[in-house]
Amino acid sequence: MTDTLEKNTDGTVDVATRQHWISVLSRSSSNELCAYWEDLSPGLTYSMLRQPETGLVMVRARAGGKGQRFNLGEASVTRCSVSMETGEVGHGYVTGRNKRHAEMAAAFDALLQNENWTARLLENVIAPIDERLQKSKNERQAKVASTKVDFFTMVRGEDE
């Protein structure tokens, strides 16, 4: 991940890279992120721009998967926005109602945008969480795959 870190000409991080880490932070757990945060050098502080708040996202879908849009129902989502002393603004959005998780996701998003931290955090925080998520996804997939049907045709004895 760190080897291929894309940078824009102005030195800021590429959108796809940030989208990736935001998604990993959202799918991680609150405890996991708190533990990583405590491992960082102490004294890292941020201020709240938008206090952690639980609300709703209306989940949209499409008729027939591809057609007209409709509102399926809502999902609970918690969000938070913080600002580092160095000026980076981070946003955290997580499904569910865990405020600590949203706050930590926002804090990591802010810190990841600081170029002194980006590579380090991608390697030491984002990559291991991503690996864990991938592993559990693969384990599930292997179990599901065992339920795939192998069809075989029975020979009918009508011709003799």
Added chain:
Amino acid sequence: MYVAVKGGEKAIANAHKLLAEDRRGCPDVDELQTRQISEQLGLGVSRIMAEGSLYDKDLCALAMKQARGDMIEAIFLIRAYRTTLPRFSYSVPVDTSKMDIDRRISATFKDLPGGQILGPTFDYTHRLIDFTLEADEQVPKANTSEAGLDDDMPRVLDNLLKGEGLIQSEAVVEDEDSQAVGDLTREPLEFPANRDVRLQNLARGDEGFVLALGYSTQRGYARSHAFVGEIRFGKASLVIEPEELGFAIDIGDIELTECETVNQFQGSKTEPPQFTRGYGLAFGQNERKAISMALVDRALRARELGEDIVAAVQDEEFVLSHSDNIQSTGFVEHIKLPHYVDFQSELELVRRMRRDLEEKNISEKQAAE
């Protein structure tokens, strides 16, 4: 005469205390943890999420516990809770073709790309009570397959029938972003209802009601001979585009069950004979609901397809006005609450009618004599 009565506060407070004690049940038995409910009664939680119209497993598990397993009461709690929360945004429409598949089957095509994946299903079980579950039995471990799943699991109807033009296509209007998407949580139901509103209504509609209506189409009321084109259950990404970011972010997975039916269509003055579609989608693992919803969605497309409306299931006023179990239960159950005054006036009325009749009979009798 109208007599206002007041009272019962003490009885009500005590009834709630008794309820709380009964909910807990015998204290010798371990208290049920919400985690146990969400992990071990997952399909019940799915139903509460679908009909409560709120994706939140932990909260729906808690609602089930508080409601003592009464699903409609739990759904009521969830509907009430959601009204206390602000709405942040609308998601980008979920892409069900990119789901992480847990189950995916087609009843119409045997050899579909990606294969038939049975997943965790009750199908093909013998429906025999498993008494080993009464004890702490050893759970058999799921097998794994090295081969894994195909990366590409195309949605069946998108690929297999469309090439020949044999199936109705799902139209997306060009200036989609300028069109509002109907929302029953914001605007009251109005008729005629568009498909967006119908699908939202059915997605949160009562499973039993939608099931019964779906069954009615199979028994011949507005028969449209349906096949299951595909059912899939799995996890789809929830994607939003926060204004402050200016780009889309994937914030987690939600479990969805999707069903698409293929229905025969004789053709009309404007349309050649072809297959038509019904669509069902629900939060969580909710296969019965998704299939039923697809059947009812197809039946409600009668107007658009120029079919005669001959059955209840095609009548959108009937279907959409009665599908919501919170509305239904509110109105049905409210008649148990005190109606003393209403009933007094009814009583008066019946007494007077009887008196009138009696007097009439007497006077007729006297006239006859």
Added chain:
Amino acid sequence: MSTQQNQVAGFSIPGFSNPIFDSTDVFRKVLSAMSRPGEIQTIKAPSAHPESLNPTSSAILLALADMETEVWLAPEMDSIEARNYLKFHTGCKVVEDPKDSKFAVVNTDTGIDVYNKLKVGSAEYPDRSATVIMMVDDISNDHDITLKGPGIKVSNTLKVEHVAQEFWYWFEENTRLFPCGVDVIFASAEQIAAVPRTIKVEHASCM
């Protein structure tokens, strides 16, 4: 595209420090102001606000606007910073025409043509009308105008600095539309007072 391009003015101004209690408090103050027309309420302002909006009008919008609320900002109140601030904290839509708004943020210089464009609701839905938030220099209970009507025992006096005579003429016309009509909240740096559509206004100089 840079990830920081959106970190422009407005997206980095903090909102309420305690969104639930702070917005409940502001809601209560607005409700009191509306139900007791002319009574002055003091609002605890958020710690920061956009330059073009004053603290109380910012607080009212943070408390009352959400993603289904259309807000119009008069040119003097409008800025990228204000728009982003409102979008970030409330998700509201900032509209370009006062006729599309549920809240119109104006000041004492705003012309009557703006007020005439505002939604007044319909006989079936008189609630589908706009509310004016007028940023003003000072509000007091000095005797400039006399208010009478529901929520006032006998009469209340109110003085709002620099409000044009034409505004009160317009407001009088507005009250004749009842049950339709527009409600007005005056918002100084720390205080608010309201005159809903139900109120009869007598101007001191007219008497």
